Amino acid sequence: MDKPISKELPVAIIGAGPIGLAAAAHLAVKGQKFIILEAGTEIADNIRKWEHVRLFSPWPYNMDKAAKELLVRHNWKEPNQVDLPTGKEVIAQYLEPLARLPEIEPSLFLNTVVVSISRKNIDKMKTINRGNQPFILFVEKENLTERIEAKAVIDASGTWSRPNPVNSEGIWTSEEKALNEHIYYGIPNLLGEKNSRYKGKRIAVVGGGHSALNTLIELAKLKESDPQTELIWIMRKRNVEEAYGGEGNDQLEARGELGTRIHQLVHSGIVHVITPFHVQQVKSLGDSLLLTGENEGEIRELKMDEIIVNTGSRPDFSFLSELRLSIDQTTESVVGIAPLIDPNVHSCGTVRPHGEKELRHNEEGFYIVGMKSYGRAPTFLMATGYEQVRSIAAYLSGDIESATKVELVLPETGVCSTNNLRDPENKGSSCCTQVVHETPIVSSCGTSSASNEAASIPVSVSSSCCK
Numbered sequence: 001m002d003k004p005i006s007k008e009l010p011v012a013i014i015g016a017g018p019i020g021l022a023a024a025a026h027l028a029v030k031g032q033k034f035i036i037l038e039a040g041t042e043i044a045d046n047i048r049k050w051e052h053v054r055l056f057s058p059w060p061y062n063m064d065k066a067a068k069e070l071l072v073r074h075n076w077k078e079p080n081q082v083d084l085p086t087g088k089e090v091i092a093q094y095l096e097p098l099a100r101l102p103e104i105e106p107s108l109f110l111n112t113v114v115v116s117i118s119r120k121n122i123d124k125m126k127t128i129n130r131g132n133q134p135f136i137l138f139v140e141k142e143n144l145t146e147r148i149e150a151k152a153v154i155d156a157s158g159t160w161s162r163p164n165p166v167n168s169e170g171i172w173t174s175e176e177k178a179l180n181e182h183i184y185y186g187i188p189n190l191l192g193e194k195n196s197r198y199k200g201k202r203i204a205v206v207g208g209g210h211s212a213l214n215t216l217i218e219l220a221k222l223k224e225s226d227p228q229t230e231l232i233w234i235m236r237k238r239n240v241e242e243a244y245g246g247e248g249n250d251q252l253e254a255r256g257e258l259g260t261r262i263h264q265l266v267h268s269g270i271v272h273v274i275t276p277f278h279v280q281q282v283k284s285l286g287d288s289l290l291l292t293g294e295n296e297g298e299i300r301e302l303k304m305d306e307i308i309v310n311t312g313s314r315p316d317f318s319f320l321s322e323l324r325l326s327i328d329q330t331t332e333s334v335v336g337i338a339p340l341i342d343p344n345v346h347s348c349g350t351v352r353p354h355g356e357k358e359l360r361h362n363e364e365g366f367y368i369v370g371m372k373s374y375g376r377a378p379t380f381l382m383a384t385g386y387e388q389v390r391s392i393a394a395y396l397s398g399d400i401e402s403a404t405k406v407e408l409v410l411p412e413t414g415v416c417s418t419n420n421l422r423d424p425e426n427k428g429s430s431c432c433t434q435v436v437h438e439t440p441i442v443s444s445c446g447t448s449s450a451s452n453e454a455a456s457i458p459v460s461v462s463s464s465c466c467k
Contacts, residue, residue, distance in 0.1 A: 199226045
């Protein structure tokens with residue numbers, strides 16, 4: 001019989017976003033060896049793509065307990081606890097100091113792409129002694145391929161890099177891929193370098209979640225300086241009122257204000273709504289785009305200059321094909337948490353905290369965490385991801401009692417993020433956190449969208465919005 005996996009091997013963490021770095025912090029506190037493999041040239045590579053966006057919750061909900069413990073040991077200057085940070089501030093004031101710690105930095109490898117994972121000397125088909133074989137990660141760095149052995153793998157790579165298409169059926173077409181110069185996926189910095197791209201244009205914003213609402217609010221500001229800018233809001237919801245939320249009755253003031261602001265923009269005619277509209281095709285029309293879809297049982301064609309797609313994101317399983325995954329066929333989440341996160345039943349705050357047991361796959365020792373663990377569901381919160389990796393790190397360290405405990409309580413009104421309804425600096429908004437404060441919203445952290453119209457975006461976020 002083969003010997004068990006050596007305890008001296010490290011735990012491999014894929015992704016150096018907030019969840020991946022939190023996993024490293026928990027393992028460091030437990031005295032466990034680990035390596036962090038980050039595809040980007042810097043940590044939090046995906047957060048940098050929405051760094052202008054402001055989170056919806058204050059600092060305490062955006063930091064991991066073990067990470068904070070390590071930072072405090074090294075005289076870290078803690079941010080003002082009542083502030084709502086932007087993505088850029090999360091990186092500068094929390095994630096970068098964390099990544100530079102002596103407990104973390106020596107085990108962090110940037111510009112390192114994991115291209116495949118398997119078990120040593122066996123493929124997916126072999127079962128005998130499978131659990132006794134270490135994982136083999138094939139990684140590419142500077143055009144060279146290297147094999148890395150690990151006793152366990154934590155995939156915190158997120159979903160940010162895999163946005164859903166504009167097509168309502170969820171299918172990517174070659175025509176859509178070819179139009180990337182006029183189609184943007186995510187939350188553009190409309191008050192920054194993207195200003196000239198959209199000013200004076202006829203723009204379609206596709207999606208009915210918080211990211212779309214946030215984008216529309218920013219575009220409305222752009223329209224103030226150039227009234228020729230036209231804003232078209234396309235959704236699949238039966239009625240636009242469904243997107244407004246509770247407004248004044250919302251238990252979260254900022255989220256309610258977001259709905260109220262959008263309601264005002266629609267009522268005033270600044271934003272023109274077409275819903276339900278099911279996009280079937282997008283193609284080039286000279287210097288413009290032609291969106292074709294079904295509206296109230298009829299086929300309509302809409303001519304646009306630019307399209308901003310806020311329809312969520314989806315996980316990438318391509319490099320995991322040699323592992324025995326347990327993936328829910330509807331949400332593409334980990335099977336064990338699928339009933340807990342179904343967006344048809346739950347909002348961010350009503351998802352029950354969960355840990356190592358619920359995140360297991362048929363492949364012993366392999367875990368998907370963070371935003372990616374939720375698949376296409378838009379209900380992820382960064383604090384939930386921190387609880388996931390706390391439990392997994394405890395289990396891998398042999399602390400079964402701690403692994404089974406739930407150390408997180410979320411308010412049922414938790415949300416993902418916000419942008420700048422009241423933000424005096426006009427900074428944007430994001431995802432994946434909870435609680436509330438001032439400014440517009442985005443969802444996902446982090447979120448992704450199973451409905452193809454909620455925002456994903458990431459939240460908390462990271463290699464996705466939220467690794």
